[in-house]
Every structure is written in structure tokens, then in C-alpha cells.
Amino acid sequence: MTAPRDVVVVGGSIAAVTAVNTLRGEGFEGHITVLSEEPVPPYTRVPLSKGVLAGRQPPEDIEIGPLPSGVELRLGVRATGLDMRARVVRTTRGDVSYDGLVIASGARARRLGVLGNPVSRELVLRSRSDGLDLRDRLSHVSSVLVVGGGFLGMEIASTCCELGKRVTVVDIVPPLDALIGPYVGALVRESAERVGCRMIVADKVTLLGSPHPCAVATADGRRFEADLVVTAAGDVPNVEWLADSGLRLGRGVHVDERCRAAPGIVAAGDVAACLHLDSGPAGTRIPTWTNAVEQARVAALALLHADDAPRYRPSRYGWTEQFGWDLKMVGAEAPTGKPAVLDGDLTTGHAVLAWPDAEVRHTVMAVNHPTPPAKLKRLLRAT
């Protein structure tokens, strides 16, 4: 297969921008068209639950770019279909031809739905406009209920506490345990409780209220109300536009070890599901910022260099900032049990931790510790 001359990138966020920068960085001089359904230039979502929501960081600061010269960025254009035979992306503004395609359409917030009220609108935090909307609404309320105690839900809860709101988090499992393990999870939850954040674990959570949810009911008959309810219950890959394309879709767009979905087509970021990561036939999605960057680099290289491109090996690096904790973590598994301390002292709140112990590590975490990500990755490999 020869290298493409006309590359189309579907998506307008970090995976899309990284793919474009990699293509140009590799000397690709052909035409690049970026199609993004959002009305604003590419930006990073990471600060939306942190500095932007708190009002500390202006939304203009989160832009990523500018894109390299000669890249045509078409905003407000949604891809609606893909004809692989004709090598055409169908869009809300007509067809766009390609000979190389990068699928970087990411994911959207999963919505739980409101009991008996299909028109009720859940508040979620995924896009810049969600973030600005939520920030404005927060200035008019005193209590907030967050449904979902993952990284995003707990970051929203943390920011709301910082803003002086009464905050309740409801989840079906103890917040954060599935991500950072029960040991550090408990430490973060203690800090959350100290600033008044209430955490409820219930078997089933149902949203109630209209036009926006204002309460949740749990399976054991409890009911929790707040001025504002926000859902942070995971994400759903944006693959519907590919439904009739013939591409293999499972948990996302199926890609091989070089992020290839079909000849001349690669996928990266939250939308991609890797088949080579021991995850079974549905594939593995790794919906993190670092993954989007790392995968988009490999995807762009595969478009240009085919089998000479490197294989994609996720570093599995992730981080979160909440309730005064700055956690940076490398590893494929949520840690269990007590960690070994590699550096610092956890009683002072600054440490580098390893699980299951210092000899056999599957997870390394920096807790309020300045260790850079590259060193954490080295520490993980050092066993």
C-alpha cells in the first residue's frame, strides 16, 4: 500500500491533533482535512472538571493548537457515514474524499436516563460547553449530587466542595476503588469526608426529576435530593456514524497492534478498541488523555509507514487531582492490598508506591510526589 496524499481526520480533540502533528512531523506534505462536529477549535478536556469548573482557569487557556500550516480545520461538520469502497466520508456538509483516514471521534458521556421521563435532560461533563454550563449553574446552587464516583465524578465533587457546595456522591461501588484500589481510595475518601463530601454506596441508582434530574432513588428505598444533579457514569465511544461502513466495531473501532482498522484507515483515542491487548473479542478501550496521544502517534505512523511503524504498547499512565491529592499512576490493573513504599513516606502524604510489592510490580503510583511520569514507567519496568 502506498502512502496517502489526502488524509481526512474525523474528530477535533487530542487524538486528532496528535495524529495531524505526527503526520506533519514525519514530513507528510499532502492535504489534511480535520472534521470536527464541535463549533470551537480543538481543546483539552482535562481541566474542565478541575481549573475551568472551579473558575481558576479561563476556557481560552485549554485550546490545543494551533494546527500546523496547510491543515484544513472544518468546524461544525459531523461525519455521518463512511463508504470504504468509494473512499468517502459522508458529512453534514457533503462528501469528503480521502485516501488515508484517521478515526478520532472519541467518546461521549454515558447517560443513565431518568425514570419515567424520557425528555428529562441529565447534566453531564464532557465538552467545553458542558463545562461552562455546569460552572454557571453552580453559581446558583448550594447542593450538588454527583452520580458516579470514578475519576471524573470525584473530580467534579472535589471542585464543588472547593466552591463551598454541599456535595453527595452516589455510586454502586466505593468511589475510586476500582481505579486506584481500596488502599489509596480510602485515603482520598477520608479527605473528601473531611471537607464535607458525603459518599453513598447503593445497589441501584435511579435518577428522578424534570426538566433536569433533582434527586436519586436507591434500590433500598433511600432518596437523595440536591439543587443540581450531575451524572458521571462513564463514556460511550462515538461509532454510530460507522455502523454501515463494514468496519469491525465492538467496544469501539477494532484496531490491530498498529491501530489499523482497514487498509488506509486507522483509529486512535477513546474511540479505538485494541484487539491485541488480551481483552477478548470486544477489544480494549483505554479512555485516557495519555492513551489518546500515544495511540494517535502510532496510528499516524501506520498510515505512512504500514508495517514499518512501531507496534502500539500503551504505557497505561493516568492521573487525577482531587481533594488535595495529586495521583499519577502506571499499570494495567487496579491495585489491591497494601503497597510497598519505594520513596517518600505515606504518613506525610508524599510517596511513590508499588503493588503488589517492591519486587513484582504491576502498578506504581506517585502520591503527591514530584516523580515524573517517565520515572514511574521505568519503575514499573524495573522488576
Ligand SMILES: Cc1cc2nc3c(=O)[nH]c(=O)nc-3n(C[C@H](O)[C@H](O)[C@H](O)COP(=O)(O)OP(=O)(O)OC[C@H]3O[C@@H](n4cnc5c(N)ncnc54)[C@H](O)[C@@H]3O)c2cc1C
Ligand atoms: C472533564 C474531563 C476530564 C478529564 N480528565 C482527565 C485526566 O485528568 N486525565 C486523563 O488521562 N484523562 C482525562 N480525561 C479523559 C480524556 O480527556 C480523554 O481520554 C480524551 O479527551 C480522549 O481524546 P480523543 O481525542 O480520543 O476523544 P475526544 O476528546 O472524545 O474527542 C473526540 C472529538 O471528536 C468529535 N466527534 C465525535 N463524533 C464526530 C463525528 N461523527 N464527526 C465529527 N466529529 C466528531 C467530538 O465532538 C470531539 O471533539 C478527562 C475527560 C473529561 C471529559
